[in-house]
Amino acid sequence: MASAEQLVFELTNPDLRENALLDLSKKREIFQDLAPLLWNSFGTIAALLQEIVSIYPFLSPPTLTPGASNRVCNALALLQCVASHPDTRTLFLNAHIPLYLYPFLNTTSKTRPFEYLRLTSLGVIGALVKVDDTEVISFLLSTEIIPLCLRTMEMGSELSKTVATFIVQKILLDDVGLRYICTTAERFFAVGRVLGTMVTTLAEQPSSRLLKHIIRCYLRLSDNARACDALRNCLPEMLRDGTFNNCLRDDATTKRWLQQLLHNVSGGNRVPPPQSLAGLEHLLG
Known part of the structure; x- marks a missing residue:
């Protein structure tokens, strides 16, 4: 089995990236301290953001394929890992990385690739709010997260609605x-x-x-x-x-x-x- 370090290194190689994304997303629970490794490895976060930005052209008109959706969702799963870790959460926020996900939450197509994309993006935001942290809430409130969650609560699948409502709930539970x-x-x-x-x-x-x-x-x-x-x-x-x-x-x-x-x-x-x-x-x- 390839080591976490080897797979993270392969993320920076466009020819090896797709398989590395798949392996890392599957094994992210068993690799200890994967989040700091992802954040501190040269070029890794840039590679993940490149995966996200590369599918923006397929959002409108909605032409996202299942394969492209699965690939970017594997990248999002790794960002969720970074968002969840106490050593990288603040760095993740300070870099304003959640904003890269908002175009996905702004989509309205109900096809499976888009629903999976919205759900995985919500999972990243959900990981941020799961830990009670006023800094996280204040950051999200400075963005368009409330309207984006409300949109999903109206038109998403039951699971997406549940995650979006959970995010709104966690925002409300903070006094701010x-x-x-x-x-x-x-x-x-x-x-x-x-x-x-x-x-x-x-x-x-x-x-x-x-x-x-x-x-x-x-x-x-x-x-x-x-x-x-x-x-x-x-x-x-x-x-x-x-x-x-x-x-x-x-x-x-x-x-x-x-x-x-x-x-x-x-x-x-x-x-x-x-x-x-x-x-x-x-x-x-």
């Missing part, structure tokens, strides 16, 4: 993220509208995993007094009337979250919403 979303009516409305649409869809096509993240997003929004006031009148009725009782039957944690959410929006002494959030109930209703 919650404050950002609740600062303006437009941001709150954008998130609330997509969450509401997803709840309606889940009533017809249940997914307990996706519902769990949606409820957690709503519960976190209810921690903000102004957002909680807006949610009183615009929280989907299906979350109140027992529609999802069967779906949540075996999930005690999510049932507890839903009960807390309903308690939060049903009463308590909340300050009146400021003018910036006035009218949200009508918009989201």
Whole structure:
């Protein structure tokens, strides 16, 4: 079996790169400290970025082939490894590498190559937010990550929707993220509208995993007094009337979250919403 060092070295050779990408992506869990090796090896990150940029021309019009999608997703899997590692995460952010993935998240084709591309790209962002780090959240909020996640939450596959909703959830769980979303009516409305649409869809096509993240997003929004006031009148009725009782039957944690959410929006002494959030109930209703 080729060593990690040998495979990483082969990434810089265009003739050997495709097989090296495949081998490394398959074995990235067994190679210890692969992320620092990828980051610190001469030309390696440049080679991975070259793989990403090379398929931009196939995004619009959508002509990405399954083989090209698989190849770039192997490169993305290695970037996810770098994004996950504590020694390389900050370096990864400081180089603004997540921005190279945003064109993939901006695609709308529902064919398998594009869905796989979006899902793998979301996996890189998901790896960044998995560790609670305000620096990561602040960086992402300075970019277009919220609109891109909302787009996937509306039109992606169930798995892509779940990862995108998880990313939004992790952003909301950070105080900086919650404050950002609740600062303006437009941001709150954008998130609330997509969450509401997803709840309606889940009533017809249940997914307990996706519902769990949606409820957690709503519960976190209810921690903000102004957002909680807006949610009183615009929280989907299906979350109140027992529609999802069967779906949540075996999930005690999510049932507890839903009960807390309903308690939060049903009463308590909340300050009146400021003018910036006035009218949200009508918009989201």
